Amino acid sequence: MLRLETTVTRWGGFRLKADVSIAAGERVALLGASGSGKSSLLALIAGFQHPDEGRILIDGQDMTMTPVADRPLSILFQDGNLFPHLSVFDNVALGLRPDLRLDPADRARVEGALDKVGLAGMGARAPSALSGGQQSRVALARMLLRDRPLALLDEPFAALDPGLRAEMLGLVAALCDDTGLTLIMASHDLRDAERLCDRLILLAEGQVVLDDRLDVALRQAPEPLKPWM
Numbered sequence: 001m002l003r004l005e006t007t008v009t010r011w012g013g014f015r016l017k018a019d020v021s022i023a024a025g026e027r028v029a030l031l032g033a034s035g036s037g038k039s040s041l042l043a044l045i046a047g048f049q050h051p052d053e054g055r056i057l058i059d060g061q062d063m064t065m066t067p068v069a070d071r072p073l074s075i076l077f078q079d080g081n082l083f084p085h086l087s088v089f090d091n092v093a094l095g096l097r098p099d100l101r102l103d104p105a106d107r108a109r110v111e112g113a114l115d116k117v118g119l120a121g122m123g124a125r126a127p128s129a130l131s132g133g134q135q136s137r138v139a140l141a142r143m144l145l146r147d148r149p150l151a152l153l154d155e156p157f158a159a160l161d162p163g164l165r166a167e168m169l170g171l172v173a174a175l176c177d178d179t180g181l182t183l184i185m186a187s188h189d190l191r192d193a194e195r196l197c198d199r200l201i202l203l204a205e206g207q208v209v210l211d212d213r214l215d216v217a218l219r220q221a222p223e224p225l226k227p228w229m
């Protein structure tokens with residue numbers, strides 16, 4: 001579903017190199033120290049940045065220079081996912097109709113998505129009237145409606161307490177099970193990765209230093225992973 005064909009990207013002294021294939025339905029955790037290149041790699045896949053060398057293929061199509069909006073993916077960041085001046089309902093509805101022109105069937109789908117993430121009846125509220133966990137759920141409901149086959153998550157729940165974080169990761173896992181979503185999640189936390197992902201890519205200084213099934217990596221505990229265990 002996704003192939004980074006020897007992409008090389010340079011920013012000043014930093015060089016990010018990736019040669020990675022991800023199959024449909026895989027759930028990949030991108031782990032690495034601060035500054036190792038996790039967000040940069042996601043930005044490359046999303047199309048916010050373009051590589052200096054190599055190609056990015058999605059479903060066999062060369063999308064190296066394709067604009068963000070034309071790539072078949074949705075993105076969830078740690079914050080800044082919601083528009084503060086729009087209601088919760090409208091924030092979710094944007095996933096379906098960016099112009100917010102909704103017919104009754106669309107409105108029912110938005111209500112359905114809110115229901116699915118446990119926010120039924122909260123559509124009229126402003127995002128500021130929700131807790132951090134609830135705000136994450138709104139962003140997740142929008143992702144659900146966007147219905148794109150590839151989801152990029154950049155430490156989306158890092159600001160939440162451990163209980164809520166586990167709950168949100170469980171919700172995303174259920175969503176993946178339901179829809180066969182392919183997922184790539186940047187994280188600092190191997191335990192978070194374990195809750196959701198089946199594959200682990202470890203980055204260090206812009207290079208992939210480990211790429212394996214998560215359960216195998218946890219069992220074998222190779223040297224580069226030891227500090228994370």
Ligand SMILES: Nc1ncnc2c1ncn2[C@@H]1O[C@H](COP(=O)(O)OP(=O)(O)OP(=O)(O)O)[C@@H](O)[C@H]1O
Binds near residue numbers: 012035
């Ligand atoms: N557009 C850019 N312009 C200049 N430098 C950039 C740009 N994008 C990324 N970098 C550099 O790339 C390096 C990797 O940063 P990146 O944010 O990808 O790391 P990270 O692993 O996501 O870190 P963190 O866990 O702190 O979010 C940093 O040195 C950063 O300054």
